[in-house]
Amino acid sequence: MTTQSMHGGNVAIVGASETDRIGALPDVSMIHLHTNAARRAIADAGIDKSEIDGVATAGPTPIEVADQLGIRPRWVDGTMIGGCSFMALVRHAAAAIASRAASVVLVTHGESGRSRVGVPGYGRAASSISGQFEAPYGALAPYSSFTTPVLAFMKARGFTREDLAEVVVSQRLWAIPNERASRRDPIDVEGVLAAAPIAYPFTKDMCCVVTDAGGALVVTSAERARDLPSADRAVYLLGSGEGTESVIVSQMDQLDSFGPFRRGAQEAFQTAGLSHDDIDHVMFYDAFAHLPLYMLEDTGFVGKGESAAFFKEGHTRPGGDLPINTQGGGLSYTHSGMYGMFAIQEAVRQLRGEAVVQVPDVKTSFVQGVGMMFGAGGSLVLSNQRG
Amino acid sequence: MSEGPVPEPTPETRPFWEGTAVGELRIQRCNVCEKFYFYPRPYCPTCLSEDVEWRAVSGRGSLASYNINYRPMPMFKTDQPQVIALVELDEGVRLMSNIVGVEPVPEKLPLGLRLTVGFEPRGDQFLPVFSPAADGEGE
Numbered sequence: 001m002t003t004q005s006m007h008g009g010n011v012a013i014v015g016a017s018e019t020d021r022i023g024a025l026p027d028v029s030m031i032h033l034h035t036n037a038a039r040r041a042i043a044d045a046g047i048d049k050s051e052i053d054g055v056a057t058a059g060p061t062p063i064e065v066a067d068q069l070g071i072r073p074r075w076v077d078g079t080m081i082g083g084c085s086f087m088a089l090v091r092h093a094a095a096a097i098a099s100r101a102a103s104v105v106l107v108t109h110g111e112s113g114r115s116r117v118g119v120p121g122y123g124r125a126a127s128s129i130s131g132q133f134e135a136p137y138g139a140l141a142p143y144s145s146f147t148t149p150v151l152a153f154m155k156a157r158g159f160t161r162e163d164l165a166e167v168v169v170s171q172r173l174w175a176i177p178n179e180r181a182s183r184r185d186p187i188d189v190e191g192v193l194a195a196a197p198i199a200y201p202f203t204k205d206m207c208c209v210v211t212d213a214g215g216a217l218v219v220t221s222a223e224r225a226r227d228l229p230s231a232d233r234a235v236y237l238l239g240s241g242e243g244t245e246s247v248i249v250s251q252m253d254q255l256d257s258f259g260p261f262r263r264g265a266q267e268a269f270q271t272a273g274l275s276h277d278d279i280d281h282v283m284f285y286d287a288f289a290h291l292p293l294y295m296l297e298d299t300g301f302v303g304k305g306e307s308a309a310f311f312k313e314g315h316t317r318p319g320g321d322l323p324i325n326t327q328g329g330g331l332s333y334t335h336s337g338m339y340g341m342f343a344i345q346e347a348v349r350q351l352r353g354e355a356v357v358q359v360p361d362v363k364t365s366f367v368q369g370v371g372m373m374f375g376a377g378g379s380l381v382l383s384n385q386r387g
Numbered sequence: 388m389s390e391g392p393v394p395e396p397t398p399e400t401r402p403f404w405e406g407t408a409v410g411e412l413r414i415q416r417c418n419v420c421e422k423f424y425f426y427p428r429p430y431c432p433t434c435l436s437e438d439v440e441w442r443a444v445s446g447r448g449s450l451a452s453y454n455i456n457y458r459p460m461p462m463f464k465t466d467q468p469q470v471i472a473l474v475e476l477d478e479g480v481r482l483m484s485n486i487v488g489v490e491p492v493p494e495k496l497p498l499g500l501r502l503t504v505g506f507e508p509r510g511d512q513f514l515p516v517f518s519p520a521a522d523g524e525g526e
Contacts, residue, residue, distance in 0.1 A: 126395035132404075133426050135392045136514050137485045138469040144456040148473055148483070152452035155498050199471075200455035200493060250473050250483035251426065255452055 006098035007271045009236035009386035012225040015045025015218030016348040022180055022213035022334045029118030031060055033110025033214030035068050041216035046229030047104060054102030056093055058085030058338060065108050075102035082371025083285060083338040087378025091240040093219045109341035110214030134248050142287060143199045143207050145249050146373040150290045152255035161201045163308035164289040165192035168205050168331055170317050175328025178356045182209040183332040206289035208330035215341035222386060233352045239272025239381040241265060249373050260377025261298035265368060268379035276301050281350050281365040282322060283343035286329040295368045323359045326350060340369040351384040390464040393510030400427040402441045407513040411443040412504050414480055425480040446504030448476040455491050474502055474517050488518035
């Protein structure tokens with residue numbers, strides 16, 4: 001049994017768009033960040049709405065997203081595993097399309113993360129596992145929970161706060177020319193360390209921006225993609241993986257390494273039939289500065305303990321040999337709450353040659369997501385060639 | 388009494404919270420695997436056996452990781468930094484807690500720091516919190 005029918009370029013992203021605006025949008029409800037991006041992605045694909053028979057989203061139900069858009073799908077997926085839900089949803093959509101359970105799938109995201117217009121109340125049940133065993137201690141916001149394992153990671157690797165700051169500096173270089181990015185001021189390591197303290201060892205610039213934003217994708221078979229007006233801009237799914245670990249961060253199997261990154265990436269490379277040397281461009285979900293360091297090591301691009309030097313030496317910067325987070329990432333570009341959609345959007349732009357800061361000759365992109373604060377992971381290998 | 392979210396026990400977790408109310412840290416142990424586990428479940432997460440029991444543990448452990456949260460959420464009604472810590476109990480399980488009784492600065496909080504449990508009232512419950520062990524205690 002192989003997963004080749006859903007991978008290997010048999011399924012393509014044919015439409016991709018973010019909301020027309022991102023940032024502070026107090027005039028738009030959460031659901032209409034979904035619908036704005038969805039309508040733009042459908043137009044981008046050049047496909048008629050009537051062909052969409054699958055709807056996938058995380059947060060609101062796919063019932064509402066479909067209904068708001070006047071779609072009556074025969075296939076839905078509401079998998080909610082946090083910010084990497086969209087990696088998983090692309091993967092699930094590919095499986096559905098390969099098995100003909102769906103023909104054209106719309107994947108949507110939208111969050112009023114900053115303005116909080118039309119969103120369910122923030123918080124979690126006091127009787128949930130996190131409500132009983134983490135929230136009472138202050139681990140409520142991502143900055144006070146997602147960050148708890150990092151000192152153990154830094155100690156195990158011999159990393160310093162300067163190493164965290166280097167990640168921010170590298171990514172800011174990509175954001176500076178990008179007018180849609182939230183943080184565009186040049187910054188150096190000293191500047192990152194001098195920023196307002198949020199949760200030691202993290203300063204403000206080591207934490208993502210908080211914005212209102214949405215994004216959507218249209219996914220279909222390579223056969224259908226070939227006949228669309230967007231055919232020459234199709235982005236193919238070569239491989240993918242996903243997985244979960246614990247429902248609370250304190251129960252990570254290892255504090256200095258995350259199983260879903262290791263296993264999901266391994267499966268993604270294996271199903272794609274590619275090695276790390278074949279990858280031209282990388283998107284790492286960076287809600288906080290430690291995540292690209294974990295991911296670089298856990299997904300196998302570098303060895304244990306080598307990630308910090310890799311950032312410091314400039315490999316990931318503009319002009320580097322492994323460009324990472326090329327719109328500035330969650331740290332500088334945008335972060336609505338579930339950032340995964342924006343990592344995929346930038347990978348698609350790079351593969352289409354339509355990025356603001358375009359990397360030359362990108363043929364392959366690796367995208368690694370994380371969800372629920374070290375709860376889940378999702379990995380995609382994408383290409384502008386069918387494979 | 389500290390301010391903040393109050394944990395709401397479920398049937399499966401109630402023995403933990405009944406323990407903290409009487410000054411005991413109770414953790415479950417699987418009699419088949421002969422290992423402690425956390426968070427509470429009515430079966431062993433490794434072998435799924437229901438042959439498990441609650442045991443009062445030593446309350447000693449060491450500091451595995453932490454952050455110092457300078458921006459506590461409003462419901463905590465404090466502007467004091469919170470040390471949100473991951474504590475490795477000597478019995479081999481890890482849990483989240485707060486470190487109290489020590490200045491919340493990195494210099495006073497080296498990883499590996501020996502800790503002992505205490506109990507702090509929160510609403511109608513008692514939270515296990517940890518403070519640095521007196522010299523040599525638990526070594």
